[in-house]
Amino acid sequence: MASQKTIHVPIFTNVDRDVFLQDIYPGHKPAVLRGVYLGPCVDKWTVEYLGQKGGEKEVKIHVSTVPQMNFLQKNFVYRNISKLTMLHVDRTLPFNEFVKRTSEKKHSDFFLCEDESYYLRSLGEDARKEPADLSKQFPELAEDFHVPPFFDAHQFFSSVFRISSCGLQLWTHYDVMDNLLAQVTGRKRVVLYSPQDALHLYLKGDKSEVVEIDSPDQNLFPDFVKAARYECTLEPGDLLFIPALWFHNTLALQFGVGVNVFWRQLPVDRYDRKDSYGNKDPVAASRALQALERALHHLDELPPEYRDFYGRRMIQQIQKRTFVGCPSSTSTNTTTASSPSIKPA
Template sequence: MEFRQPKIPLPHYTDVDKQRFLQDVYPRRKPAVLKGLDLGVCRSKWTVDYISRTGGGREVKIHVSEVPQMDFIKKNFMYRTLPFDTFVRRAAENKHPDYFISQDEKYYLRSLGEDPRKDIADISKQFPELAADIQIPKFFEEDQFFSSVFRISSPGLQLWTHYDVMDNLLIQVTGKKRVVLYSPRDAPYLYLSGDKSEVLDVDNPDLMKYPLFPKARRYECYLEAGDVLFIPALWFHNTVAEEFGVGVNVFWKHLPSECYDKTDTYGNKDPTAASRAVQILDRALKTLDELPEEYRDFYARRMVLRIQAKAYSSNYE
C-alpha cells in the first residue's frame, strides 16, 4: 500500500524587515518562507567556479555517502578531507572521475570552527572572502548571534530528520531544496534517538517498524535560490537538495545565554535544565526497578500521566 501523508504548506512572506519579522512571523513560533530579501551579491556571484576559486585550497572535512539518504544514527557515510575548491567541483558533479567509494557518491559540507570542540562555525571567520558577499538578515540582536554555518550539498542528497535547540534562518543562496518539517508536538511519532529521528525515508517509511509515524503532521516547502526559511527551535526538519546547492544557516540564542550548554559548538545540545530533567527521570525509572512488576507498572503510568498533564498544559503547536 502506497504511503500518503497530507502536506501542510508553509506560509510565505514578502517585503519582510526586522519590524515585520518580529511582529508578524516570529511570535507564531511556526516555520515560514521569507521571499525577496536583500541577501547581497552572493545571489549573482556564487557560481561553482567563483565559490571554488574564492574559497581556495584550504582543507575541509566533508561527509561522503554512497547513497543519497544520509543516516546520522547508523553512520552510512564516511568523513574525508579535501581541498575546498576540489570539494566544490566534485559536489557539483553528477558523476565523478575521481571518487572515494563510487562515481555516484554524494558530498556534504557542514562548515566547522577552527577547533570544532571549542569553536563555533562562523562564515566570516572560516570563509571571510565569501562572507563579504552575503548580507545576513538582521532579525535578531548582535549579542544573540550563535553561529553561521556554510552548507554545500550534492544534487539529490537527503539529510536526516533532526531538531535544533536554537532558532535559525536557512538561507538558500543557490539551488533548489525541499524541506519537510514536523512540529515539536509530534515528537512521540518520530521515533527519536537523541535529537534525530530514526525514520530516514519520510516519503516511504517502514510502517511495520514505525507504525505511529503517519500521525505526524507533515509541513513542506520548496526553497528557491534567494529564499530564506525561518525554523523555530525544536521543529524537526529533513532536507533534500533538488539541485547542487549552497546555503548559510544562521543560529541565534533566543533564550538567556545561561540556558544553553556552554560546551555546545553545534547548537544541538539540549538546554541545561532539560538535560537535568532527563537525568532525574532516568534515576526515577531506575528506582522503579526496585518494585515488583505490578507496582512498577502502576507508578510508571502515574508518572506518565503527570508528564502528559505538564506537557499538554499549553496551547503551543
C-alpha cells in the same frame, strides 16, 4: 495505507525586521521568507566563483555512496580530507576541487564510487569549542552574504556554510536554537515536524530513527503516520525560518549552497557551554531527562503491574505540568499565539 497529513509552509514576501518579530516569530512555526535581500551571493556564488574564492583551503566533508545520509547508522565517511587522501596516492581535495566534484553527478576522481555524494557543514577552528562563523572560516565569501537583521547582534550563535550534491538527503533532527536557512543557490525540499509530534517520530537523542520519511516502514514505525508533515521547496534566495525544536529533513533538488544562521533566544547560561553545534539540550532539560532516567531505574525494582501503574501516574503529571494546551499546564502556550496578520504570498 494511511498517509501523513501534509501542510504547506506559508510563504511571506516583503518581510522586514518589524514584520518578522511582530507577525511571524510569535507563532513559532516555520515560514518561507521570499525576497529578503541576502547580498550579492545569490548572483555571485557560481561553482567557478566559489572555487576561486575558497581556493585550496582544506575542509572537512561527508562522503557517502548513497544520497541519503543517515547519522544514526553512519553510512558515510567523515574525516579531514588530508586523511582521506591517503586512500589515493598523491591526491588532494582542496575546497575548489570539492566544489567542482559536488556539482558533478559522475566523478572521474572519487573516494568510494563514481556517483558518491558530498556534503560540507562548516565548523569552527576548534569544532569542539567554537561554533561555525562564515566570516571566520570563509571571510572572502562572507563579504557577499548579508545576515538578515531579524535578531539582535548579542543573540548571534553561528553562521554555518553548507554545500551539498544534488539528491543529497539529510537525516531528520532538531536544533535547540531558532535559525534561518538561507538557500543561496539551488533548490531544496525541506520537510518539518512540530515538536508536539515528537512522540510519533521515534527519537534517539535529537534524531528520528525514521530514515525513509517518504516511504516509512509502517511495521517498524506505526505511529509515524500520526505526525503532521510540513513541507516547502526553497528557491534560490529564499529564507526558511526554522523555530527551535522543530524537526527538519532536507533534500537537495539541485547542487546547492546555503547558510544557516542560528541565534539564542534563551539566556546564554541556559545552554550547554560545550555546545558548538546548537543541538545539545538546554541545561535544565538535560538535567530533567537525567532525573527521569534515574526515576525509571527506581521503577525497575517493582513488579510489571506496579511499573505500569506508576509509569502512568508519571505520564499524567508530566502532561499536567508541561504539555502545551493542557488545562493544568503551567507552561506558556507559544503555539496559540496570534497568527500572522500579513497574507501569505
